[in-house]
Amino acid sequence: MNLTGKSAQQTLLYGAFCVAILLVPLFLDDAFLLNKYSRYLVFAMLAVALSLSWGYAGILNLGQATTFGLGSYCMAMALKLGTVPVHTGSDGLPDFMVWNNVTELPWFWAPFHSMAFALMAGILVPAAFAALLGWFMFRGRITGVYAAIITLAAMVVVNLVIIDQQRFTGGFNGITDLAQFEVAGLAFDAYSSSTYYLVAFCLSAVLLLSLAITRSKTGMILQAIRDQEDRVRFFGYDVALYKIFVFAVSAGIAGLAGMLYTIVMEFASPTFLGVPLSLSVVIWVAVGGRQSLLGAAIGALIVTGVQGALSESETFLESWMLIMGGLFVLVVLFLPKGIAGAFEMLAALFLRRSAAKVPSVSQPAGEAITHGEGAS
Amino acid sequence: MNSESNSQLALCDVSVSFGGFVAVSGLDLAVDRGELRCLIGPNGAGKTTALDLICGKTRVSGGEIRFEGRPIHELKEYEIARAGIGRKFQVPSVFRELTVRENLQIGRSHHTGVFANLVRFGGSTDDNEVERLAELVGLSDALEMAAAHLSHGQTQWLEIALILAQDPALILMDEPTAGMTGQETHKTAELFNRLRGQHTLIVVEHDMGFVRDIAETISVMHQGKLLAEGTLDEVSSDQRVREAYLGSGGIGHA
Ligand SMILES: Nc1ncnc2c1ncn2[C@@H]1O[C@H](COP(=O)(O)OP(=O)(O)OP(=O)(O)O)[C@@H](O)[C@H]1O
Ligand SMILES: [Mg+2]
Numbered sequence: 001m002n003l004t005g006k007s008a009q010q011t012l013l014y015g016a017f018c019v020a021i022l023l024v025p026l027f028l029d030d031a032f033l034l035n036k037y038s039r040y041l042v043f044a045m046l047a048v049a050l051s052l053s054w055g056y057a058g059i060l061n062l063g064q065a066t067t068f069g070l071g072s073y074c075m076a077m078a079l080k081l082g083t084v085p086v087h088t089g090s091d092g093l094p095d096f097m098v099w100n101n102v103t104e105l106p107w108f109w110a111p112f113h114s115m116a117f118a119l120m121a122g123i124l125v126p127a128a129f130a131a132l133l134g135w136f137m138f139r140g141r142i143t144g145v146y147a148a149i150i151t152l153a154a155m156v157v158v159n160l161v162i163i164d165q166q167r168f169t170g171g172f173n174g175i176t177d178l179a180q181f182e183v184a185g186l187a188f189d190a191y192s193s194s195t196y197y198l199v200a201f202c203l204s205a206v207l208l209l210s211l212a213i214t215r216s217k218t219g220m221i222l223q224a225i226r227d228q229e230d231r232v233r234f235f236g237y238d239v240a241l242y243k244i245f246v247f248a249v250s251a252g253i254a255g256l257a258g259m260l261y262t263i264v265m266e267f268a269s270p271t272f273l274g275v276p277l278s279l280s281v282v283i284w285v286a287v288g289g290r291q292s293l294l295g296a297a298i299g300a301l302i303v304t305g306v307q308g309a310l311s312e313s314e315t316f317l318e319s320w321m322l323i324m325g326g327l328f329v330l331v332v333l334f335l336p337k338g339i340a341g342a343f344e345m346l347a348a349l350f351l352r353r354s355a356a357k358v359p360s361v362s363q364p365a366g367e368a369i370t371h372g373e374g375a376s
Numbered sequence: 377m378n379s380e381s382n383s384q385l386a387l388c389d390v391s392v393s394f395g396g397f398v399a400v401s402g403l404d405l406a407v408d409r410g411e412l413r414c415l416i417g418p419n420g421a422g423k424t425t426a427l428d429l430i431c432g433k434t435r436v437s438g439g440e441i442r443f444e445g446r447p448i449h450e451l452k453e454y455e456i457a458r459a460g461i462g463r464k465f466q467v468p469s470v471f472r473e474l475t476v477r478e479n480l481q482i483g484r485s486h487h488t489g490v491f492a493n494l495v496r497f498g499g500s501t502d503d504n505e506v507e508r509l510a511e512l513v514g515l516s517d518a519l520e521m522a523a524a525h526l527s528h529g530q531t532q533w534l535e536i537a538l539i540l541a542q543d544p545a546l547i548l549m550d551e552p553t554a555g556m557t558g559q560e561t562h563k564t565a566e567l568f569n570r571l572r573g574q575h576t577l578i579v580v581e582h583d584m585g586f587v588r589d590i591a592e593t594i595s596v597m598h599q600g601k602l603l604a605e606g607t608l609d610e611v612s613s614d615q616r617v618r619e620a621y622l623g624s625g626g627i628g629h630a
Contacts, residue, residue: 217481217493220474224482227471234431235485235542236457245490 007215014211014294018204025193035191038199038264040304042257045203047284047300048293049253052210054282055290056219057246058226060148063155064281067126067251069273071258073162073175074125076268077109078118082179095177100167109168115183122259123252130251131244138240138247143229152275159273174269181263190266199260203297206253210293213249222246280304283324287331288338295340302339303327384409384576385546390429390439390449391600399425400600403439409545412568412577414587416611417597418621423580424466426597427548430578431463432456443546458488462544466551466580468531470538472524476515479523479534480506483541505541512567513537528555536567547571549579553586565589596620 021041028034046068053059080094093105111117133154137147162169170176181188181195188195213219224232225239233239262268271277281300288299303324310320335342383406390403400422407413415423428434430441432453441449448456457463471479484502487493496502510516513533518526523534532552539547552568553561561583568590571577581587587594587608594611596604598620604611611617 213494215497217487217496218490220478221482221493223474223478224471227473228469231465231469231471232482233453234433234457234463235483235538236454236488237485238452238454238488241490 011211014207017294017297018200018207021200021203022197024200025196031191034193034196035264036308038190038196039261040301040308041196041199041203042261042264043281043284043304044297044300045199045206045257045260046254046281047288047296048203048206048210049250049257050281050285051288051290051293051296052213052253053246053250054285055292055296056214056226057222057243058229059243059247060144060282061151061247061250062148062282063151063153063278064250064254065273065275065278066151066155066158067130067254068258068261068277069158069162069268069270070126070129071122071255072262072268072272073169073258074112074118074122074255075181075259075262076175076178077112078115079178079181079262080175081109081113082115082182083177094175096170096173096175097167102167106168119259123255126255126258127248127252131248134244134247135240138243141240152278155273155275155278159270162270162273170268172270174267174271176267178262178266188263190264195263199264202256202260206256207293207297210253213246214293218242218245283328286338287328289335289340289342291337292340292344295338295343299339383407384411384444385430385578386442387426387430388440388442390426390436390441392425392429392434392437398600400429402601403597404602405595407546407576407578409576410573412572412579412590412592414591414594415578415580415597416582416584416587416594417603421597421620422600423597424550425600427463427550427578427580430456431461431548433463454488457485457542457544460545461548462539462542462546463548464535464539464550464552466554468528468535470523470526470531470534473522475520475522476510476526476534477506477519479538480509480541483509483538485542509537509541512540514563529557529560532556533560533564536564540571544575546576546578549577549581551580551582553581553583561586562589 024037025034028037046064049067050061050064053061083094093102094109097105112121133151136142137150142150163171165171180190186194188198214222221232221237221242225242229239232242258272261272280303284300284303285296286299287303288297289295306327307320307324310316310323313320316323331338337344385405385407387403387405390405391401392399393401403422403426405426415426417423425434429436429449430443432448432451432455436449439449440447443456443459443461446459448459448461451459471482474482481502484505487496507516507519510519513536515526515530515534515537518530523531526534532555536549536552539549553564556564565586568577568579572590579587579590591608593605594608595602596611596614596617598617603620604614604617606614
């Protein structure tokens with residue numbers, strides 16, 4: 001029953017994290033900071049997405065930002081149409097379309113008049129994109145570095161298409177001047193606790209859902225695939241299907257993160273599908289510990305937090321990238337399992353030490369008590 | 377051939393070559409349901425390759441493999457496994473980062489669907505079966521241990537237990553006792569004798585003592601072909617078998 005004890009502790013730890021992030025606005029009344037922290041939480045969600053595919057199934061996705069960007073554009077399209085007819089031309093078109101001489105709303109924009117559609121699309125479009133890409137890669141047994149390169153290449157392609165199709169996507173400028181996100185009569189101002197709560201709540205839900213997936217038999221099979229893919233097939237599991245599944249789930253989560261990012265940042269831009277962001281996610285997850293969902297989330301919070309602090313401080317204005325790079329190298333060299341791995345090691349050490357103390361229970365009562373008093 | 381139509385597994389004129397090198401050529405092999413067949417032969421005879429062909433790891437370049445009357449040589453690995461064929465590899469291959477318990481749960485692959493397994497969290501019937509198997513191979517105390525920390529013999533047993541968890545009609549065992557101590561080998565022979573009849577077994581083995589303990593029919597392979605078939609006494613007195621083993625110091629030392 002050691003196992004249930006361990007998984008109960010894990011659940012408790014995840015729960016504590018969720019409660020902690022949900023409590024932050026009670027102690028913080030600074031709209032600017034809340035907005036910044038919302039952004040960090042979105043990054044944490046992106047890290048959880050990568051931890052699922054990389055940490056649990058061994059699929060290194062260097063293009064995680066692709067699906068993040070697709071989600072953010074879905075939200076931006078809906079919010080842009082929400083501004084019509086304020087920022088609009090004669091025919092109720094978004095402003096940038098008018099500037100680009102588009103005369104009529106493109107067919108794929110039309111359904112985004114419905115926020116419900118946009119919310120679904122923001123998750124399903126990235127998931128479908130990943131499933132399709134995964135279908136080609138995993139049916140063809142492309143693994144490891146080659147799969148990583150393909151994800152990177154796919155991102156560059158999507159990015160170029162978005163920049164190129166300026167008439168429909170806003171091109172380099174992205175989609176700006178958005179309406180406020182509103183759902184069921186609630187408005188989410190990016191600089192308010194409501195948006196922070198929205199992000200924190202979604203992150204909590206994603207964390208717990210992902211935890212459930214990793215604990216299911218499917219999650220276990222994914223870890224077996226990470227460990228030794230070729231062996232898993234001979235038990236009758238369709239390895240490609242399992243990988244496509246986790247790849248798509250990871251993409252759906254990244255899409256949700258992208259939608260939230262648009263709400264927090266109040267725009268969508270091709271940089272959201274950029275190589276720098278995508279590689280940053282890999283760093284966050286490596287630092288936090290890729291085989292721990294919570295570790296990955298905390299890794300994202302720490303790295304982006306430190307990065308934010310360093311880049312804002314005057315002394316480190318020039319050198320913060322160097323410092324971050326150095327920190328990353330140190331972590332990878334000395335903590336191969338990241339912060340989560342180090343934490344587990346400490347916990348195991350602590351447990352062993354407290355287990356070693358158990359025999360003192362069998363000592364005479366008086367002695368045990370004085371022992372206890374001495375310790376405190 | 378008449379015998380093949382009744383057999384559970386039949387290889388007919390199976391060949392494979394690797395970049396010009398013919399590893400298996402014109403191999404015919406028929407195994408009946410419930411039989412325990414030993415497959416022996418000198419190093420490089422093509423025994424492992426023959427098992428690879430049956431379980432779909434390697435594709436045949438010619439010939440046909442039928443299992444329970446249906447051709448399987450064009451099925452995918454997981455389809456062959458689902459049809460009821462399990463494989464133990466020559467180099468023991470288990471999931472080293474997972475615990476023994478988790479390994480066994482993966483072995484229990486009666487449900488193979490992604491979504492079916494998404495709502496499974498190790499039910500009690502699974503747990504009972506896992507514990508029964510762990511006891512069978514003497515790993516009860518190691519259930520929560522990562523497989524990476526097992527000894528070589530224990531790893532072999534874990535892989536055998538994985539196959540039993542899978543519960544296939546036909547089990548392919550590639551050198552199950554390699555690296556085991558004499559006592560461990562003896563226990564393995566006992567285990568195989570108990571499996572006799574419940575599963576069809578094809579056992580590739582170099583340890584002739586072990587073969588003697590378990591063998592009914594023995595098939596001898598040499599240079600990718602079936603050289604002889606019969607009881608231990610029959611094949612070991614066969615002149616061609618003696619010649620085949622000449623280079624490797626006799627049948628007992630191969
Ligand atoms: N993938 C491969 N590519 C090239 N040659 C191969 C490959 N697999 C096997 N061979 C060759 O085919 C021959 C048969 O190999 P196989 O492993 O089947 O022999 P074996 O009977 O299992 O021998 P052992 O008793 O040493 O395990 C060997 O000469 C081997 O070098
Ligand atoms: Mg071999």
